[in-house]
Every structure is written in C-alpha cells, then in structure tokens.
Amino acid sequence: IQDVRERPSADDGARREEADRLHARFTDPTSDFLTLLNLWNHLREQQRELGSSAFRRLCRAEHLNYVRVREWFDVHRQLRTLLRSPGGGAASGSASDPEALHRAILSGLLSHIGILDTRTVSSGASAEKKRRPLPEYRGARGTRFAIFPGSGLRGAKRGSSAPDAVVAAELVETSRLFARTVAAIDPAWAEELAGDLAQRSLSDPHWSKDAGAAVAAEKVTLFGVEIIPRRRVQLARTDPQLARELFVRHALVDGEWNSQHLDKRLTAFERRNLELRRRLEKLEERERRRDILVGDEAVFAFYDARIPRDVFDVRSFESWWRDASARTPKLLDMTEADLLDEASRSDERDFPARWRQRDQVLSLAYRFEPGAAD
Numbered sequence: 001i002q003d004v005r006e007r008p009s010a011d012d013g014a015r016r017e018e019a020d021r022l023h024a025r026f027t028d029p030t031s032d033f034l035t036l037l038n039l040w041n042h043l044r045e046q047q048r049e050l051g052s053s054a055f056r057r058l059c060r061a062e063h064l065n066y067v068r069v070r071e072w073f074d075v076h077r078q079l080r081t082l083l084r085s086p087g088g089g090a091a092s093g094s095a096s097d098p099e100a101l102h103r104a105i106l107s108g109l110l111s112h113i114g115i116l117d118t119r120t121v122s123s124g125a126s127a128e129k130k131r132r133p134l135p136e137y138r139g140a141r142g143t144r145f146a147i148f149p150g151s152g153l154r155g156a157k158r159g160s161s162a163p164d165a166v167v168a169a170e171l172v173e174t175s176r177l178f179a180r181t182v183a184a185i186d187p188a189w190a191e192e193l194a195g196d197l198a199q200r201s202l203s204d205p206h207w208s209k210d211a212g213a214a215v216a217a218e219k220v221t222l223f224g225v226e227i228i229p230r231r232r233v234q235l236a237r238t239d240p241q242l243a244r245e246l247f248v249r250h251a252l253v254d255g256e257w258n259s260q261h262l263d264k265r266l267t268a269f270e271r272r273n274l275e276l277r278r279r280l281e282k283l284e285e286r287e288r289r290r291d292i293l294v295g296d297e298a299v300f301a302f303y304d305a306r307i308p309r310d311v312f313d314v315r316s317f318e319s320w321w322r323d324a325s326a327r328t329p330k331l332l333d334m335t336e337a338d339l340l341d342e343a344s345r346s347d348e349r350d351f352p353a354r355w356r357q358r359d360q361v362l363s364l365a366y367r368f369e370p371g372a373a374d
Helices: 013-026 032-049 052-061 066-082 098-108 126-131 189-197 240-253 268-287 296-306 314-327
Strands: 113-116 144-147 165-173 177-184 198-208 213-222 225-234 354-357 360-363
Touching: 013 032, 032 052, 032 066, 032 098, 032 177, 052 066, 098 165, 098 189, 113 225, 144 165, 189 198, 189 213, 189 225, 198 225, 198 240, 213 240, 240 296, 240 314
Parallel strands: 144 177
Antiparallel strands: 113 165, 165 177, 198 213, 213 225, 354 360
16 A cells, blocks of 8 residues: 655645654654554544544545555455454554564565664764765665665664664665665564574684583574674584584693582592692603603593593583493593503603612602702
8 A cells, every 4th residue: 555644745845844743743763664553553543533524534634645544444454354363463553562563574574684884874073974875784685775764763864873773665776775664673583584594604613611612603694684793602503523522622631611510529530630640740850851741632532532422511521421420430530551651751760759868768859940949
C-alpha cells in the first residue's frame, strides 16, 4: 500500500509544516517500522471511536489519505483471515516487544542489512557538517547505501548518532542508493536467522588460562557483511585435536592453568612431577650442563600417550581424571626414566654428593652459574 501520509506541495508551506507536525507525533527515532505501527494503532483506535464520516474528516484533517487507509485495513484483514489468526499479539497492532518485531522483519530482509562505515562518520565544524555526505552503510554483496533523508532515524543525518546497524524494507536507486523504511538493529540477530547462509572463519587460536580452554577469534559474515566482526569461541567446537594439543602443552606441560578449584587429590600428580623435576635439575647444576633433563616435547609425549582424545580442556580433564585416578592413581606420575636422558649422564663418581676430609664428611651442593658470588 502506498504511504497513507500525505505531504502538501512546497508551494503551500503552512499546510506542509502542519502535516509534518501532525505526522511527527508517530515518529520513533529508532525505527520507521515502529513509526508505521504507531500510526496504525492511532488509526484503529480512532476508527473504533468515530463514525465513518467523522473518521474520514479526521484523516483529511491529519493529512492522511482515507482511500489508502481503507486499503491498509483491508489488506490486514485479508492476511489475518489467511492466517486463521484469532487476533491479538503483533498481528493486531501490539508493540510490546520491539525486538521480536524487528527480528521477524529481519528474517525476511537479510540481504537488506547494513553496517555503518565508520570512515564516513567524522567530527568537524558546523559548516563542514552541512557539506559532509550522509553516513554510508556497507550492504550485502559489496553495496553501499545511505539512509533516506526522510527517515525518522534523524541521527543518521547528523552522522555522530547514526545507528551502527540497520535493516531496510527497500533499497531504492535515485541520485544514489538509499535505504527506505529503516530500523536500527543488533546485527548479531541475523546470525541465528540466517542459518547456513552465515559464513564463519576462525583466527588466532591460543590457550586461555582464565577460560581453562583453547579459544579462537571467530568472524561471522552474511552476504559479505560482517555481522559479528570478532568474538571469542571455544576452539574445541571446530578443531578438537588442536584444542587438545594446546591444553596438554600449556596446562600440563607449562602449568598454565587455574587448578585451585580442583580437589587437591586430582592435582597431586602435578606437585609430585614438579618436585621430581626440581630434584633432577640439581643433576644439571652438579654436572654443569643443560641437556640432561628431557625437553618439553618428551613431557608432552608422556601426557599425550596417557590422556584420552576427548580431553581438551580443564573441565573435560577434571571429569576424566576424577574417575581414572581412582583406578590408576599413579598414571600421570613421571619417573626419573621419563625425565632423564641417561645416554648423556656422566659418572656420578666424578661429581660426588659428599666429600671426605680426614675424619669429616661434608655434603656438597653444586650451582651452575658462572660469575655468581658463591
């Protein structure tokens, strides 16, 4: 239906200002759809209270086209009949949940979504603002558009208050591509509505000590529009193998995990392995070498061989280890053989633990730090 609002010609300035003032009563600064809904609710209320002739005079006085209003009512009635709706809810003009309304509209207008191009929004002097073009939006498949100047989203014309994301009922090419009948939206709504149309890509996989899991940055696009530019997601959802490797390397090998909330019995293996490693590090101090203890790869291989494939974060490890430790409590305990490279060991007689001087036996400690005072 053609817009029921009428605007007198520019020659009749007084009546045009009156029409703008009357129509402005229904304007919602966030949504042209809600503006139409406000007008609809007003007309239905007046139709119920007034007779046919009085309602016709009201439309004329408020610069509303009576014939189009009747067509509007007829189309609404026909649609309700087709839907076999008993009335109520948004179908009868309720606006109790604007978000639900805009989600419903967005579901059918996914290709009419736009994200504000912040490069077109800048501050400046008043004279510059008048010359500055309207803020542009990046639309589907590389299109760029601006909000039509007659929209109720007046902030779009000021630039600094332009909504970050919008959906439009139509895109019209005149002097440029304009979006008409527009609403500010949360672009994240489009992800669920788009389903398989949404494209996802991951970057920057890394271990998060706070999350106790491997995470990555996910970007979601719809028809080339970034509806979610960056958010943190669990890496295990898309790459459980890499998530498991990062967990073992960082949490178990490097000790980068928060285990305070775990039962002390579940982390006893870690304390025993750390104590063993500290004790064996003294061998390197004694023999003045740094190649006796095995490297991180050997430690990783130790845990990798014992932990199941479906353990990929702190939570899944706790769940598995709680049961496994009851059956095999020493499963994750390392031995000297796991940590020492025996082939590179020296004869212990060359580096004795005690020194005998006549009738005295002195314990010896070694420190491999040339230049230290001791």
